[in-house]
Amino acid sequence: MGDQVKNEVEELECILNDSRADPIKISYAAIKYITKNFAQVISYGEFGVVYLGCLQQRMVAVKKLSALNDLSSEKFLAELNCLKKVKHRNIVRFIGYCADTRGEVMEFEGKTRVFDDRHMLLCFEYVPNGNLQHYLEDKTYGYEWNMRYQIIKGICHGLDYIHQKRINHLDLKPANVLLGVNMEPKINDFGVSTCIDEDHSTMVTENPVGTLGYIAPEVIDKGLSSNKSDIFSLGVIIINILRGCNGCIPENVRIIY
Numbered sequence: 519m520g521d522q523v524k525n526e527v528e529e530l531e532c533i534l535n536d537s538r539a540d541p542i543k544i545s546y547a548a549i550k551y552i553t554k555n556f557a558q559v560i561s562y563g564e565f566g567v568v569y570l571g572c573l574q575q576r577m578v579a580v581k582k583l584s585a586l587n588d589l590s591s592e593k594f595l596a597e598l599n600c601l602k603k604v605k606h607r608n609i610v611r612f613i614g615y616c617a618d619t620r621g622e623v624m625e626f627e628g629k630t631r632v633f634d635d636r637h638m639l640l641c642f643e644y645v646p647n648g649n650l651q652h653y654l655e656d657k658t659y660g661y662e663w664n665m666r667y668q669i670i671k672g673i674c675h676g677l678d679y680i681h682q683k684r685i686n687h688l689d690l691k692p693a694n695v696l697l698g699v700n701m702e703p704k705i706n707d708f709g710v711s712t713c714i715d716e717d718h719s720t721m722v723t724e725n726p727v728g729t730l731g732y733i734a735p736e737v738i739d740k741g742l743s744s745n746k747s748d749i750f751s752l753g754v755i756i757i758n759i760l761r762g763c764n765g766c767i768p769e770n771v772r773i774i775y
Contacts (some may be wrong), residue, residue, distance in 0.1 A: 546618040577644035610678030611643035652694035672703040690751035
């Protein structure tokens with residue numbers, strides 16, 4: 519391990535131990551070192567793969583974005599912009615990022631060409647108890663009422679915080695709520711989130727994002743998204759927690775907001 523990589527690993531450790539510290543830019547060499555060259559996959563997502571990373575004393579999660587084209591670069595910058603604004607006990611802690619582009623010489627159609635090899639990665643605290651979806655599917659937990667209440671309360675606190683920061687999550691669901699050491703919920707994955715300026719509260723899109731069953735009706739019907747869209751998703755999550763299962767809400771249940 520070179521001196522630069524060693525210094526970056528030590529700095530990441532310091533950031534994890536200081537809740538007030540800001541995330542830092544880290545090198546691709548440091549990312550490869552802490553993930554042992556991307557040896558262990560934690561989870562797969564629509565926009566990338568999450569790997570386990572090890573610092574000196576603590577573990578981290580590294581999200582590697584896939585399909586690195588102009589659109590994914592925009593998504594990376596949008597997610598990075600949202601993550602830099604949030605520090606809360608019910609939001610997964612963001613500690614660093616890597617944006618590395620290098621020229622690679624390759625053979626293509628019989629000719630030697632130089633291609634850009636882009637790496638875009640995000641580094642987070644490691645949250646040990648999986649996500650809320652697994653909790654709802656694993657019947658060994660027992661679903662104690664106090665535990666359910668604490669999870670609901672924590673999600674509400676986290677969502678209220680990001681809305682105060684004028685961020686709409688837009689993909690709130692059990693799989694995007696991680697559970698910490700004491701089962702405290704931490705909202706995760708801001709890959710499709712949007713930052714709203716002071717003059718607007720609603721956005722219009724031709725391509726609605728989110729997960730079926732958790733997308734608000736106005737998003738599907740009219741392409742209108744706002745913080746109310748997150749509140750609808752929250753309502754579905756609460757119903758599933760109270761029912762003790764993971765899935766869409768029954769037809770005879772209606773969420774009024």
